[in-house]
Amino acid sequence: MAQPEPSDDQARRPGLIQRRRQKIAAEIARNRRGEHTVPTWVLALILVVILGAWITLIVAS
Structure with missing residues (x-):
């Protein structure tokens, strides 16, 4: 199945899917x-785990 030709505006500006692929x-x-x-989310998760463990040690003692 053939895809329609993109308009000039679409040819100049890549779509969401094309930007994601790039x-x-x-x-x-x-x-x-x-x-x-x-x-960044991995670094934030590590920070939360370390802080949680530290707070748990303080509260448990």
């Missing part, structure tokens, strides 16, 4: 080059 491809390329980064 972002994922860029991340994969960075990871292959060795530019690994830890996502």
Whole structure:
């Protein structure tokens, strides 16, 4: 099934799906080059776990 030709506006501005694909491809390329980064949510989760363990130790003693 053929897809309709994009209008000039759509050709200049990538859609949400295309931007997402480009972002994922860029991340994969960075990871292959060795530019690994830890996502912010992982750092926040680690901080919450450490603080929770510390507070638990203080309250338990």
